């Protein structure tokens with residue numbers, strides 16, 4: 001387990017991380033979300049022992065990151081921001097070096113490096129100097145060093161930053177595959193990524209945790225969660241709108257769009273947990289002049305929730 005208690009970092013007068021506490025168990029993939037400068041990287045740097053906190057503690061699998069630093073760091077794989085890698089080494093040599101400082105030698109080292117190169121799709125560039133690699137490949141090499149020793153705890157600072165869509169997909173698959181036996185924390189600005197990869201999302205703003213929930217739980221906080229979006233073709237949309245407004249359990253009906261293709265209405269229920277879609281469809285079906293061309297129930301949008309939580313809008 002990763003146990004973070006009252007973690008705080010003060011840079012001069014600036015409180016970058018403000019008493020953050022949480023735990024992350026093996027099997028969990030925790031996404032750190034937050035605006036630029038929120039304190040995500042600083043929190044990760046303290047969790048990995050990269051620099052000490054001003055206040056608070058981090059315990060990794062029972063080892064305190066300051067008091068039992070080596071034991072704690074042996075259990076961690078860390079992909080820092082901007083993928084710092086030694087530019088003058090070849091990919092293979094860099095990974096061999098990383099394996100050696102992790103305590104592997106001889107055939108164990110070679111096996112680890114070979115497996116990681118395959119796993120991270122680096123075979124085509126294994127003999128290339130790191131400084132000749134594209135940004136995405138550098139990122140992959142840095143990702144490779146973070147998983148080389150099969151750590152129980154993985155801390156990944158924007159692991160898909162700079163990758164093309166195919167590579168992003170591969171890295172997300174890898175993160176998901178590895179999660180059964182590891183606790184993984186990763187930061188991202190891509191909200192879809194949180195949805196597709198994370199079991200839990202933590203929103204950090206102003207150095208504080210302002211939300212800690214499942215992606216579905218966060219989505220349910222959206223003002224649009226549970227609303228019905230109905231598109232009608234033909235005449236009679238105005239009458240249908242009025243009929244729906246008169247239904248019990250409907251808080252409001254608004255026109256989202258109206259053109260030659262039809263009229264789209266958004267129906268907000270009084271209680272997002274009490275579905276109104278069936279009754280909305282029945283009410284629309286009562287008017288022969290209108291034909292339903294599509295209907296769906298909005299699950300809510302993470303980007304709306306993110307904006308609401310981090311800006312108050």
Ligand SMILES: Nc1ncnc2c1ncn2[C@@H]1O[C@H](COP(=O)(O)OP(=O)(O)OP(=O)(O)O)[C@@H](O)[C@H]1O
Pocket residue numbers: 011014016034035036037038039040041042043
């Ligand atoms: N070494 C440092 N010295 C002084 N201030 C720092 C240092 N590192 C970070 N900060 C400040 O701490 C705050 C948090 O920065 P941090 O890099 O943790 O944010 P972040 O959430 O990771 O942002 P981003 O999404 O842009 O990567 C920022 O105001 C930053 O300028």
